[in-house]
Amino acid sequence: METKVIENGDGAEIVINGRLDTKTSKEAEAVFSEAGNKYDSVSLNMADVSYVSSAGIRAIRNLYMILYRKSGKLSVKNVGENVMEVFEMTGLSGLLNIE
Amino acid sequence: MTDELIVVADDDALDEINDFISEHLEEVECDAKKRFQLELAVEEIVVNIVSYAYEGGEAPEDSGEDPFWGKIRVALELTEDPAVLTLSFMDQGSFFDPLAAEEADTSGKMFMERVGGFGILMVKETMDDVSYVYRDGTNILTIKKNL
Structure with missing residues (x-):
């Protein structure tokens, strides 16, 4: 799993490449927290x-909560079919701005 | 067709179990979506056993002779007509019925208020049948997937 944080105005886009699973999510969480604390608007x-x-x-939930507490915004884009299924079964899809 | 795998309940267990299941899935037709769902359910179950089943580390005195202490046993059954994969995950850890846990809801409320609870929900959502039994000191969680 690799991440790349791209600044855009007062926000940032985090481009994720790979799997978000038990092994990789700690690393993702660190990147998400840093971005969530630094920017008011984050797009995955x-x-x-x-x-x-x-x-x-x-990991996504933690990022959502960091932004939610400071009235920031989290959006998610280019979600594939399998990942969308996971978002739907956990209730995540109802909360996120999915583009 | 049946097979069994016994692995130590450590951080390598998930990869070993995934390889074992993948090898058997090559014998049948199983589309990418179902493979994804199986991989997801297996990760949630195995990570749970590795993280919690043998918490505390030391085997109780009465389990001294138990060759399966600290291990995960996976019993696999694959039938052809109808095509069904059945996997039983067994551990000798303390009694834990994952299905007795509070029902998860998908309204977004759970996502806001709870840190965990997603794992077993994903297992229930992606598998065609999930059952749990505690027998002779063994936790047995069985999942079925119609292929």
């Missing part, structure tokens, strides 16, 4: 994410 580009387990969901 998930075009190259083929797999998200509950550990990945927790």
Whole structure:
């Protein structure tokens, strides 16, 4: 799993490449927290994410909560079919701005 | 067709179990979506056992002779007509019924208020049947997937 943070105005896009699973989610969580604390608007580009387990969901949840507490905004884009299924079954899809 | 795998419940267990299941899935037709769902359910179950089943580390005195202490046993059954994969995950850890846990809801409320609870929900959502039994000191969680 690799991440790239691209600044855009007062926000940032995090491009994720790979899997968000038990092994990789700690690393993702560190990147998400840093971006969540630094920017008010964060977009996750998930075009190259083929797999998200509950550990990945927790990492996204933590980012969502950081932004929610400061009235920031989290959006998610380019979500593939399998990952969308995981978002739907955990209730995540109802809260996120999915583009 | 049946097979069994016994692995130590450590950080390598998930990869070993995934390889074992993948090898058997090559014998049948299983589309990418179902493979994804199986991988997801297996990760949630195995990570749970590795993280919690043998918490505390030391085997109780009465389990001294138990060759499966500290391990995960996976019993696999693959039928052809109808095509069904059945996997039983067994551990000798303390009694834990994951299905007795509070029902998760998908309204977004759970996502806001709770840190965990997603794992077993994903297992229930992606598998065609999930059952749990505690027998002879063994936790047995069985999942079925119609292929």
